[in-house]
Structure formats: structure tokens, C-alpha cells
Amino acid sequence: MKKEGHPKYYPDATVTCACGNTFTAGSTVKEIKVEICASCHPFYTGKQKFIDTARRVDRFKRIQEKSDALKAKAPKKKVKTKKKNTAEKRDKK
Numbered sequence: 247m248k249k250e251g252h253p254k255y256y257p258d259a260t261v262t263c264a265c266g267n268t269f270t271a272g273s274t275v276k277e278i279k280v281e282i283c284a285s286c287h288p289f290y291t292g293k294q295k296f297i298d299t300a301r302r303v304d305r306f307k308r309i310q311e312k313s314d315a316l317k318a319k320a321p322k323k324k325v326k327t328k329k330k331n332t333a334e335k336r337d338k339k
Contacts, residue, residue: 259273263283271278283291 253274255272255274256274258270259276259278260268261273261278261280261283262268263272263286264279264281265283265286267283267285269283285337288294
């Protein structure tokens, strides 16, 4: 069996979250940086927090505003009414 088959294991690797929380865990990497952890995750804290690194929420809001503006400018469509059947007219007389 090869001696260099497995990467080096660090039992005291430091994990650092974007919120500032740090903790240790076992890993093959000495330092790990994450965007969200159990201290700031909405499921565990009960607080809703958007982590929008790609600006998707802002893009969605812009598209919604454009759509609302177009709907306001567009003329309203006429609703077609159904014509009564001539047989129904005869029955009513």
C-alpha cells in the first residue's frame, strides 16, 4: 500500500463563519471559512436573513417593478361575454 495515499488530517482545524463565530472540527484543511453556521442560520435562530451573494433578490425586485409598471401602462383587455343560446331565449318567453 502507498504511504502517501491519504491527505493529512487536522483534528483541530479552525472553522470561521462570516458572522464571526469560530469553532474547531476535524478536516483535511487547516482553516475553513464559511458563509453561514449554526449560530447565524435562520433555521436555528428563528430569524430570517437573506444571504444574497449574487444579488438575486435585488434582481428579482427590479424585474417585479418593471412588470408592475408594464401592467399599469397596458390597456385592460375586454372580457368576452358569452352569448345566450337562442333556444334559452325561446324557453324564457
